[in-house]
Amino acid sequence: MGVQNKYDVAVIGAGVFGAWTAWHLTKRGQRVALIEAYGPAHSQASSGGESRIIRMGYGADELYTRWSQKSLKQWKEFFAATRQPLFLETGVLWMAGDEDKRLEQTSATFQRCGVTFEELDRAALEKRYPQIGLDGIKRGILEPKSGVLMARRAVAAVVEDAVRLGVEYRCAQAMNPREAGRVEHITTSQGERIAAGQFVFACGPWLGKVFPDVLGSRIFPSRQEVFFFGIPAGDMRFAPPALPTWLFQEDLVYGMPDIEGRGLKIAFDEHGERVDPDTQSRFVSPAMTEAVKKYVARRFPALKDAPIVETRVCQYENTSTGDFLIDRHPEMENVWFAGGGSGHGFKHGPAMGEYVTGRLLDEAPAEARFSLETKATTQSRAVF
């Protein structure tokens, strides 16, 4: 087949990062192709869950707090403009026990960045959230304006709007580009050639498979299991506004209230084993099932015998530190990487799209933490 239309930019991958990148580029008048192997936020993609937390708290890490602020604003504007209520302001509650340094850092960052928050001592937590088992918890911080993005549907909405604005979406698998220097076109698995001035690979956990030489040892996809527990009939204590989204960092556990009747969501944020997104089993393990049940019994005593009503197995696409990877390919001058969401990337989709667009069109200054150079081949997690 011959070379198709030449685009200004071809974005490969329609997860949250690729979708927002294509959206921002088309808003700036670029002719954009968005190429996706399966479908926007499909079941195996990292963006493929029902829901993702959007929170401002990142301890002392002002960079991601500011990106969250920027992104929440854009998500809300986007949902208002497209009339889709896919952000739920459930509030986000951070809880801490003896190791509360991160909470102190978070409140200092919130003050500097102008984030609305409320500090709650143990007595206030007991009074407001009697349904939470506060064993080991001493204080909390509530972000009342943060909450949950309905992830899978939100990505589909961004892609739909990008297409309305002129992006050409196609379902195809892009083959790995090989030539050094300037890449003129990429080929799809059906043999079609797509020519573009620049190429952005937003392939999430697949980045290491698409660029094995450069990223095979720099992207660490980890297995993550998610559980939903059924709520007793007629019991509103586990739905918003009674229960907010919550995180207990010392145990690396987080959860969400009962949204759309799916049940109480809970997951461990600790990295699971290294996996391949194409082949990993999507069934939860007996060991994690037991661990999560025990945790629910401790933190939500009324749900001690609640049934597990739904599960999901996904993967984080970690970099060595958890910082994003947004940089040019070291040998292909017009090929870019946009990934490394590292288990916290979803909320940042709008800021990611804006940043990539700025790098491509305006040569906007690069943030050193996103560079390939800072991505090591051994993991040392620094962003949570």
Ligand SMILES: Cc1cc2nc3c(=O)[nH]c(=O)nc-3n(C[C@H](O)[C@H](O)[C@H](O)COP(=O)(O)OP(=O)(O)OC[C@H]3O[C@@H](n4cnc5c(N)ncnc54)[C@H](O)[C@@H]3O)c2cc1C
């Ligand atoms: C269980 C779980 C919970 C999470 N919780 C949160 C949270 O609460 N808050 C938060 O902010 N973040 C969270 N995250 C992280 C967040 O979801 C990810 O960082 C983000 O979704 C990554 O998006 P992405 O676009 O980089 O990757 P993906 O969504 O995986 O998208 C990559 C896309 O590229 C496509 N692709 C790959 N190779 C090719 C190819 N050769 N040709 C064509 N297409 C290709 C894939 O099919 C895929 O659709 C969580 C992640 C998981 C797994």
